[in-house]
Amino acid sequence: xxxxxxxxxxxxxxxxxxxxxxxxxxxxxxxxxxxxxxxxxxxxxxxxxxxxxxxxxxxxxxxxxxxxxxxxxxxxxxxxxxxxxxxxxxxxxxxxxxxxxxxxxxxxxxxxxxxxxxxxxxxxxxxxxxxxxxxxxxx
Amino acid sequence: xxxxxxxxxxxxxxxxxxxxxxxxxxxxxxxxxxxxxxxxxxxxxxxxxxxxxxxxxxxxxxxxxxxxxxxxxxxxxxxxxxxxxxxxxxxxxxxxxxxxxxxxxxxxxxxxxxxxxxxxxxxxxxxxxxxxxxxxxxx
Amino acid sequence: xxxxxxxxxxxxxxxxxxxxxxxxxxxxxxxxxxxxxxxxxxxxxxxxxxxxxxxxxxxxxxxxxxxxxxxxxxxxxxxxxxxxxxxxxxxxxxxxxxxxxxxxxxxxxxxxxxxxxxxxxxxxxxxxxxxxxxxxxxx
Amino acid sequence: xxxxxxxxxxxxxxxxxxxxxxxxxxxxxxxxxxxxxxxxxxxxxxxxxxxxxxxxxxxxxxxxxxxxxxxxxxxxxxxxxxxxxxxxxxxxxxxxxxxxxxxxxxxxxxxxxxxxxxxxxxxxxxxxxxxxxxxxxxx
Numbered sequence: 246x247x248x249x250x251x252x253x254x255x256x257x258x259x260x261x262x263x264x265x266x267x268x269x270x271x272x273x274x275x276x277x278x279x280x281x282x283x284x285x286x287x288x289x290x291x292x293x294x295x296x297x298x299x300x301x302x303x304x305x306x307x308x309x310x311x312x313x314x315x316x317x318x319x320x321x322x323x324x325x326x327x328x329x330x331x332x333x334x335x336x337x338x339x340x341x342x343x344x345x346x347x348x349x350x351x352x353x354x355x356x357x358x359x360x361x362x363x364x365x366x367x368x369x370x371x372x373x374x375x376x377x378x379x380x381x382x383x384x
Numbered sequence: 385x386x387x388x389x390x391x392x393x394x395x396x397x398x399x400x401x402x403x404x405x406x407x408x409x410x411x412x413x414x415x416x417x418x419x420x421x422x423x424x425x426x427x428x429x430x431x432x433x434x435x436x437x438x439x440x441x442x443x444x445x446x447x448x449x450x451x452x453x454x455x456x457x458x459x460x461x462x463x464x465x466x467x468x469x470x471x472x473x474x475x476x477x478x479x480x481x482x483x484x485x486x487x488x489x490x491x492x493x494x495x496x497x498x499x500x501x502x503x504x505x506x507x508x509x510x511x512x513x514x515x516x517x518x519x520x521x522x523x
Numbered sequence: 524x525x526x527x528x529x530x531x532x533x534x535x536x537x538x539x540x541x542x543x544x545x546x547x548x549x550x551x552x553x554x555x556x557x558x559x560x561x562x563x564x565x566x567x568x569x570x571x572x573x574x575x576x577x578x579x580x581x582x583x584x585x586x587x588x589x590x591x592x593x594x595x596x597x598x599x600x601x602x603x604x605x606x607x608x609x610x611x612x613x614x615x616x617x618x619x620x621x622x623x624x625x626x627x628x629x630x631x632x633x634x635x636x637x638x639x640x641x642x643x644x645x646x647x648x649x650x651x652x653x654x655x656x657x658x659x660x661x662x
Numbered sequence: 663x664x665x666x667x668x669x670x671x672x673x674x675x676x677x678x679x680x681x682x683x684x685x686x687x688x689x690x691x692x693x694x695x696x697x698x699x700x701x702x703x704x705x706x707x708x709x710x711x712x713x714x715x716x717x718x719x720x721x722x723x724x725x726x727x728x729x730x731x732x733x734x735x736x737x738x739x740x741x742x743x744x745x746x747x748x749x750x751x752x753x754x755x756x757x758x759x760x761x762x763x764x765x766x767x768x769x770x771x772x773x774x775x776x777x778x779x780x781x782x783x784x785x786x787x788x789x790x791x792x793x794x795x796x797x798x799x800x801x
Contacts, residue, residue: 311590311729341756345763363781370791377516451590506644609728652787
């Protein structure tokens with residue numbers, strides 16, 4: 246039991262190592278999006294987003310889909326920026342899941358190659374046996 | 385390492401290509417739902433949803449499960465429409481994940497066919513060997 | 524291409540059919556939870572939850588993690604009920620994903636059985652060949 | 663049909679048993695985070711978080727990404743604590759999904775070992791057959 250758990254933990258660590266570059270890209274992308282959205286909202290709606298700190302706070306609350314509602318854009322342009330941030334928040338979970346599942350599973354293409362290799366080897370064995378039988382029949 | 389990452393990226397791109405038609409259907413369906421819900425709320429509760437733009441803003445905030453609470457339906461009919469939008473927001477992540485996992489994994493049925501094919505080939509080899517042994521015994 | 528898409532769609536339909544009983548259980552459970560939570564809040568905090576309809580509206584908004592904040596419990600008992608509803612909302616997505624992935628993948632145990640079966644068949648073939656070689660050597 | 667469902671249920675139970683220690687760690691970690699964040703907010707913003715109970719309520723509402731907005735930190739330090747809680751809420755679903763998928767799927771490394779074992783056995787059979795053919799040729 247303790248050994249099985251160690252193997253399981255080892256696989257988790259290896260998977261995270263493989264997923265890391267893609268994960269860094271996604272986290273980096275969301276960070277840039279948050280900074281950009283905060284900057285845009287500060288410029289577009291200075292009356293609501295009275296400081297860059299408040300803009301940043303709003304962007305994180307939005308991308309995490311928490312949405313307290315303490316700061317909310319009211320102009321069409323400000324809301325359009327907010328919609329982009331929300332869509333990224335929505336896409337976050339399935340994207341990360343996709344990454345991990347892709348890293349964890351053997352690709353169907355690789356399975357095809359392996360199955361073909363085993364089939365070919367078995368066909369060779371069969372052909373050899375047929376030759377043996379025929380040479381016996383010809384005794 | 386760099387080559388492994390290239391292979392991983394290639395698989396991601398291929399998976400997204402396979403999932404694309406289904407993903408387009410889901411995104412298209414959510415877009416239609418958002419437009420329809422926005423239109424319905426505008427008609428049912430004109431006092432709260434004072435413009436179609438505000439209705440649209442509310443629908444996106446709801447389907448993304450952000451829920452600022454700056455615009456909220458108050459009538460039973462308006463709330464019923466909102467509940468449908470929320471349920472779609474809830475279903476979004478597991479549905480997309482299902483799609484991707486289905487695209488990524490070889491189906492158990494295909495595995496069955498392959499296992500059966502290998503087993504049959506091995507049985508043929510075994511039968512051939514048995515005939516060879518018997519013909520030797522009959523020398 | 525069109526044929527591949529048909530196969531993919533067929534697998535999706537089959538998976539949903541297999542997952543359906545478990546999914547119905549989860550959806551049924553959440554429905555009962557929503558009704559129960561709405562009833563409890565109506566009884567515990569009649570000042571906030573002024574009607575059963577409003578209680579229901581709050582429960583759906585909470586389990587979907589939308590959280591508009593238009594109706595919020597304020598008493599310790601009312602908040603404890605709300606926390607249970609939130610935890611179910613949080614658990615929803617990973618639970619459904621688990622169900623689907625379990626339905627889609629062949630179990631490692633089945634893979635073990637198949638690998639063992641192929642190995643055994645190959646060992647028999649090898650043993651037969653060894654007997655053949657030895658009988659030749661004994662000519 | 664009834665039997666298939668029983669097998670499916672059995673697999674679900676086994677998977678949850680395997681995932682349990684990791685799940686307990688994650689749930690334990692989130693519980694500690696909620697307690698710690700509630701304590702910190704109570705100390706940092708006593709004007710908003712007027713009791714430890716209210717602090718706890720806010721932490722659960724935030725980590726579940728419900729975000730009613732009835733209690734919201736307003737100071738930079740209080741908001742920084744909140745951001746950490748939100749990020750954990752965001753990471754919750756993909757992390758649990760990763761755990762389950764890792765527990766459910768056979769690792770590619772194990773598949774490699776199995777494929778290599780079958781290939782080696784087939785190569786041995788082939789080599790034996792070649793020796794048999796050559797010894798016949800030498801009759």
